[in-house]
Amino acid sequence: MSHVNKNFRAAEVSIPEIYDACFEPIGKSGWRSNIVILLSLCAILIGALAFAGQMYYGLGQTGLHIPVYWGGYIITFVFWIGVAHAGALISALLRLTGAEWKSAVTRVAEVITLFTLPAAGSFPLIHMGRTELFYYMLPVPNNRLLWPNFKSMLMWDVFAVSTYLTGSVLFLYVTLVPDLGIARPRMKGWYKTLYTLLSWGWRGTAEEWKRVMEAAALYSVIILPVVISVHTIVSWDFAMQLVPGWHSEVFGPLFFVGALYSGTAAVFTMLGLLLWTYPSFKKVITPVHYDMLGRVWLVLGLSWAYLFFNDFMPKYYAHIPDKIEYLYYNGFGPYAAATWFLVIGNFALPLFCLAFQDFRRSFLPMFVLSIIVNIAMYIERVFIVIPGLEVYNGLNFNTIPYTYSTTEIAVIVATFGWVIGGLTLFCRIFPILPYWELAETKARQVEVDMAGVKVNYFQAGE
Amino acid sequence: MKVCAEYEDQIGAFTAHRVLLEKGVDPEDIEVRSPYPLSEHPIPPHRSKPMILRNVVRVFWLLGVIGGFSFLTFTQWEWGLTAKTGGHPLVAIPINAIIMYETGMITALLVTTAMFFIETRRYRQLVPPIEEDMIVANGYIALIVRGEFVEKAKEWLDGTNARQIVSYVLPLAFVSLFLSGCGTFVGTTRWDNMRQTQVIKPGEQPADSPAPFSLRMPTVAEQEVKPPQPLGWLYYGDQLAYERAEADIKRTSDDLEEQVKAGTIDRRTVNRTLRPMRDALDSTKPEIVAKKNFPAEMRSVQNPVAADEASLARGEKLYNYNCAQCHGAQGLGDGGVGQFWGGPKEATSGVVPKLGDPNAYGDENAYPDSYLYHNIVVGKNLMPAFGYQLTAKQTWDIVNYVRKLQGKV
Numbered sequence: 001m002s003h004v005n006k007n008f009r010a011a012e013v014s015i016p017e018i019y020d021a022c023f024e025p026i027g028k029s030g031w032r033s034n035i036v037i038l039l040s041l042c043a044i045l046i047g048a049l050a051f052a053g054q055m056y057y058g059l060g061q062t063g064l065h066i067p068v069y070w071g072g073y074i075i076t077f078v079f080w081i082g083v084a085h086a087g088a089l090i091s092a093l094l095r096l097t098g099a100e101w102k103s104a105v106t107r108v109a110e111v112i113t114l115f116t117l118p119a120a121g122s123f124p125l126i127h128m129g130r131t132e133l134f135y136y137m138l139p140v141p142n143n144r145l146l147w148p149n150f151k152s153m154l155m156w157d158v159f160a161v162s163t164y165l166t167g168s169v170l171f172l173y174v175t176l177v178p179d180l181g182i183a184r185p186r187m188k189g190w191y192k193t194l195y196t197l198l199s200w201g202w203r204g205t206a207e208e209w210k211r212v213m214e215a216a217a218l219y220s221v222i223i224l225p226v227v228i229s230v231h232t233i234v235s236w237d238f239a240m241q242l243v244p245g246w247h248s249e250v251f252g253p254l255f256f257v258g259a260l261y262s263g264t265a266a267v268f269t270m271l272g273l274l275l276w277t278y279p280s281f282k283k284v285i286t287p288v289h290y291d292m293l294g295r296v297w298l299v300l301g302l303s304w305a306y307l308f309f310n311d312f313m314p315k316y317y318a319h320i321p322d323k324i325e326y327l328y329y330n331g332f333g334p335y336a337a338a339t340w341f342l343v344i345g346n347f348a349l350p351l352f353c354l355a356f357q358d359f360r361r362s363f364l365p366m367f368v369l370s371i372i373v374n375i376a377m378y379i380e381r382v383f384i385v386i387p388g389l390e391v392y393n394g395l396n397f398n399t400i401p402y403t404y405s406t407t408e409i410a411v412i413v414a415t416f417g418w419v420i421g422g423l424t425l426f427c428r429i430f431p432i433l434p435y436w437e438l439a440e441t442k443a444r445q446v447e448v449d450m451a452g453v454k455v456n457y458f459q460a461g462e
Numbered sequence: 463m464k465v466c467a468e469y470e471d472q473i474g475a476f477t478a479h480r481v482l483l484e485k486g487v488d489p490e491d492i493e494v495r496s497p498y499p500l501s502e503h504p505i506p507p508h509r510s511k512p513m514i515l516r517n518v519v520r521v522f523w524l525l526g527v528i529g530g531f532s533f534l535t536f537t538q539w540e541w542g543l544t545a546k547t548g549g550h551p552l553v554a555i556p557i558n559a560i561i562m563y564e565t566g567m568i569t570a571l572l573v574t575t576a577m578f579f580i581e582t583r584r585y586r587q588l589v590p591p592i593e594e595d596m597i598v599a600n601g602y603i604a605l606i607v608r609g610e611f612v613e614k615a616k617e618w619l620d621g622t623n624a625r626q627i628v629s630y631v632l633p634l635a636f637v638s639l640f641l642s643g644c645g646t647f648v649g650t651t652r653w654d655n656m657r658q659t660q661v662i663k664p665g666e667q668p669a670d671s672p673a674p675f676s677l678r679m680p681t682v683a684e685q686e687v688k689p690p691q692p693l694g695w696l697y698y699g700d701q702l703a704y705e706r707a708e709a710d711i712k713r714t715s716d717d718l719e720e721q722v723k724a725g726t727i728d729r730r731t732v733n734r735t736l737r738p739m740r741d742a743l744d745s746t747k748p749e750i751v752a753k754k755n756f757p758a759e760m761r762s763v764q765n766p767v768a769a770d771e772a773s774l775a776r777g778e779k780l781y782n783y784n785c786a787q788c789h790g791a792q793g794l795g796d797g798g799v800g801q802f803w804g805g806p807k808e809a810t811s812g813v814v815p816k817l818g819d820p821n822a823y824g825d826e827n828a829y830p831d832s833y834l835y836h837n838i839v840v841g842k843n844l845m846p847a848f849g850y851q852l853t854a855k856q857t858w859d860i861v862n863y864v865r866k867l868q869g870k871v
Contacts, residue, residue, distance in 0.1 A: 015497070015601040139533070143802050145787075147541050150534070150557050159564040167571040174578055182497050185595040200579060204598050208582045209499035214515050215578040219571070226567050233560070439601065440498040443472055 008101045010442045011286045018442060022435040023183055024280045025427050027191055032277050033424045040421025047414020050407045051126060059129040061407040068389045068402040073127040075381045076412050079262070080120030080419075081161070081234055082255075082377065086263030087113025087168050088227035090293075091175075092220035100444070100458050101292040103437035104285045108274065109267050110172040111432060115422040116266075117165045119415040124154065126411060153237045160230040167226055171219040177202055178212055178436045194429075231256045238384065244326045245388025248315075254307040261300040262377035264293065265370040270423065272367030274432065277424070284438055287361035294360030301354065301373075305347045308380075326391045334401060335387055338379045345376035464608045465616050467624040468597050472500045474623040475603040482607065485618055491609035497598045515577050519570050526569025530562035707743045711736065756836050765831040767858035769871045777863030780856055784848060785817075793818020793867040803844060813844065818867035834861045 013021070025033075054061045064071045090109035094102035125131050137158050139148055148155050181202025184195045202208065235255035238246035248254075271290075275281055315323040330339050350373055353359045360366065386402050404412075426432065444458045469475040475494055482492055494500070538554070597604040602625065607615040612629070619627050718732040767773050782791065788800035795806030795814035804813040807822075816822050823829045838857050841847035848857070865871050 019497075019599075019601050139537075143799060145798070147537065150537065150561060151553075156557075156560050156564075159561060163564045163568040163571070166568055170571055170575045174575060182599055185599045201583065204495040204497060206494055206496075206500065209496070211513070211515065211578055211581050213499055214513060215574055218516065218519055218574045222567055222570050222574070226564075229560070229563065436498045443498055444501055 008288055008292055010100075010438075010445050011284050013283050013442075015439045015442055018284055018438050019183075019435055021280045021283045022179075022431045022433040022438065023186075025278050026183075026187075026431065027189075027428065029428070030277070033428065036277075036424045037421050040417035040424070043417030044414045044421070047411045047417070050410035050414070054126070054407050054411070055131065061405060063403050063405040063408060065400060065402070068386060070127075070385055070389065071402055072404045072408040072412060073123045075378070075385050076415065077120050077123035077127075078234060078255075078381045078385075079378050080116045080123070080415065081231060082259035082262045082381075083266040083374075084113045084116040084120060084164075084168075084263065085227055085231060085256075085259035086267050087111075087171075088164075088223050089260045089263060090267060091171065092223045092227075095216060095220045096224075099292070100441050101289055103434055103441045104289045105267055105271065105293060106437060107172070107175070107432055107434045108270050109263070110168060110175070111423060111426055112263070112266055112270055112419075113168045114172055115419045115426075117161070117168060119419055121161050121165065122415065124157070153233060153240055156233045157237065160226070160233045164223070164226050164230045167219065167223045171216075171223060173198075174212065174215050174219065175434065175437075176430060178204065178209075179431050179434065182436065183431070191429075228256055231259045243388040244322045244391065245330075245384065248311055250307055250311045254304070254311055257300060257303045257307055258377060258380065261297070261304045262374060264297045264300060265373040265377065267293070268297070268366050268370035269374060272363060272370065274427070275363060278427070281433065284433060287363075290363065290366055291357060291360045294354055294366065298351065298354040301347070301350050305351065308347070322391070326388060329391045330383060330387050333387070335383065339383060342376050342379045342383060345372045346380060463612050463629060464606055465612055465619065465627060465629045466597070467605045467607075467619045467622070467627045469603040469605065469622075469624055472496070472502075472603060475500070475605055476502060478605055478619055478622040478624065481618055481622060482611075482615060485611070485614070487607065487611045487615060488609055491607055491611070493606045494603065495598050495606070496603045497601050500603075513581065515574070515581055518577050519574050522573040523566050523570040527562050527566035529569070530565030531558070533565070534558050534561055704743070704746055707739075707746065711739050711743060714739065756833055760832045760836055761830060763832040763835075765835075765858055765861060767855060767862060769862040769865065773859050773862050774866055774871070776856070777859035777861075777866075780852070780860050781863045784852070785860065788814050788845070789817050790814075793864065817864050820868040820870065823864075824868045824870060831858075831861050831865070834864060
């Protein structure tokens with residue numbers, strides 16, 4: 001039986017081939033990406049019309065009604081914020097821990113953050129009803145002497161999300177600068193102008209590399225606490241209320257780990273789409289990358305399951321009447337099917353599948369699984385927001401269940417269009433795979449023959 | 463003149479770099495450019511000053527935290543955050559901590575970016591090295607030598623594992639103009655509409671006003687109390703007759719629906735019966751109309767609330783809460799919002815009436831209490847109607863307080 005080296009190895013390609021793979025989609029249009037962009041544009045237009053209707057006729061266009069005053073918009077807000085955490089996890093955490101296999105997925109994750117975070121941030125504004133007055137949240141001196149109420153969790157959200165958005169955009173840009181500078185002389189047409197302007201005179205000297213590594217490390221260190229604060233504050237929007245399904249002490253870590261879990265699922269979905277759209281990426285994204293990220297995904301899934309059961313087991317065991325009513329309403333009420341799909345799709349199925357290395361190393365099953373987990377994580381947010389409000393109903397005569405209205409569906413689908421279309425468009429203009437990071441991994445890999453066994457290791461960097 | 467050698471891997475470049483240093487080439491004359499960060503940094507000593515990036519970010523992070531703290535201190539000073547935490551001042555601590563944390567972090571992120579661009583441009587030469595760009599773009603490492611040893615360096619580098627060695631004549635220096643032109647924004651901002659003087663901030667919600675919103679159902683006792691009808695508002699139409707007619711239509715409609723189900727009449731008969739009833743109902747629909755001008759019958763209405771200590775205290779609170787923004791704390795028409803609209807009403811200028819001036823509204827015959835009351839309820843000129851927000855008792859309290867400002871009590 002031959003020795004199988006299970007450690008990470010870079011793809012068997014030379015550095016110029018990595019360049020060709022990374023910059024292959026730039027400036028080219030294919031029917032696959034054209035269809036995606038066209039459908040996304042349609043979705044955005046329909047959503048814009050629906051939003052215009054909502055602005056004209058008011059929030060009555062949504063399915064919201066007292067006592068269910070938080071609905072689809074807030075659910076999707078939490079969902080997108082969760083997906084946006086992929087960027088922080090994969091870029092910052094793996095960069096700090098020096099994981100060599102990160103290089104294939106860092107920028108995919110950062111770009112997911114770039115597009116999902118504005119999508120998330122738009123939902124509280126849409127949900128406000130009078131969106132044109134959003135600037136009341138900003139501390140701008142005015143005649144009416146209005147000032148933000150800093151006692152409100154939603155104000156903290158404004159600060160946290162805007163900090164995270166600023167940080168992730170800058171992080172993405174600074175790590176993109178070397179790629180733009182390197183590729184600049186080989187670009188043609190307006191791409192050359194764009195790359196020249198954005199690369200800010202990058203020359204690739206040792207001083208510059210030292211600074212870009214330093215800046216990336218600083219961003220990682222700063223963004224990791226910010227990202228924890230973002231989703232913890234989002235969880236406090238719920239946990240600091242007195243609604244039975246919301247008021248839970250474990251919500252902070254549960255939301256954060258759930259966000260990383262769904263964010264990693266989104267990265268796998270995105271990677272699957274990329275490999276389908278641009279087959280040349282298969283040269284640099286190998287099953288080994290999938291295996292490594294799959295292990296992280298498995299650990300996150302286990303953590304999520306632990307916290308999830310930690311959330312409802314004490315409620316069940318303590319048997320406090322209103323909380324037990326809430327649990328039965330979830331498990332055996334109108335949302336029973338969704339709840340059990342959540343348990344299976346988010347817990348049983350992924351943890352069973354991901355335990356096998358062969359499964360982790362195969363592209364299509366991982367893509368399908370990532371979509372199931374995404375749907376299940378969306379249902380988890382429905383599970384958190386809606387039933388608590390419907391059960392804890394001070395108005396005993398008002399028992400109409402909440403359903404998504406057409407307007408809400410159109411607006412939510414529009415944000416999906418924005419994210420998917422935006423990512424596809426980004427792939428055409430900028431390198432979605434980080435060329436310099438892949439090249440660095442390749443250049444540092446050293447293979448040594450140790451007593452007949454080939455072992456590869458990576459030279460330590462700065 | 464300069465020499466440029468091209469290497470496939472970093473080991474070759476490092477070897478060549480060491481060879482050149484051993485031969486006595488000035489480290490300042492050697493430059494290594496690569497498409498990825500190398501595992502060693504061949505930086506000449508005069509350039510390898512300690513990076514100030516980290517320390518600058520640390521300092522600015524601290525400044526961001528201090529800035530957030532100052533901002534929140536200002537907020538609490540002006541708007542009373544800590545004072546309004548329901549008797550639990552410690553509640554303000556986590557709030558302050560969160561905002562300070564986020565301001566510090568966002569400052570650190572922005573400063574990191576700024577310092578990255580400043581530091582990478584610190585040693586950059588003005589001549590863009592166009593020739594080596596393509597080498598780096600093709601994925602190879604470029605080693606460039608300038609200075610007195612150029613001719614010899616070419617020979618020395620021949621021994622190393624270079625793909626190719628090229629020598630260039632240094633092109634004329636030209637400055638990249640488009641990067642040097644930083645726009646300067648010169649302009650003025652007008653802050654005229656931001657005047658804020660002598661504005662009374664709300665101390666607290668008046669104790670006798672009801673909670674603004676409540677999800678609670680009214681109790682049986684509360685349901686029996688009729689809502690007060692403010693004076694100065696007139697009803698047209700008969701509300702009770704309208705409700706009776708509505709109930710009649712409902713009953714008739716239900717009867718006819720049962721007959722339709724039984725099959726004795728058809729749907730058209732139902733519509734033919736109900737439509738004239740509905741038309742008749744619409745014509746008698748009552749509506750509530752505000753009478754804008756001071757009605758003659760109001761002149762004889764007396765102030766039912768005595769101007770005692772309690773009433774004046776309530777009136778002061780309500781006045782500061784609702785009126786002082788325009789009319790001023792002393793009723794001199796000099797409130798902050800009032801100044802925005804045009805300031806105190808004088809003979810030829812201004813729009814805000816000086817309520818506190820005994821000569822302006824103190825004449826009991828020309829301007830009785832009921833006149834002030836009416837104008838508060840229905841509004842006048844720029845002033846909005848307060849009848850929706852204040853009860854009759856509260857309004858009379860304000861009238862009493864205005865009389866006190868005029869020195870009439």
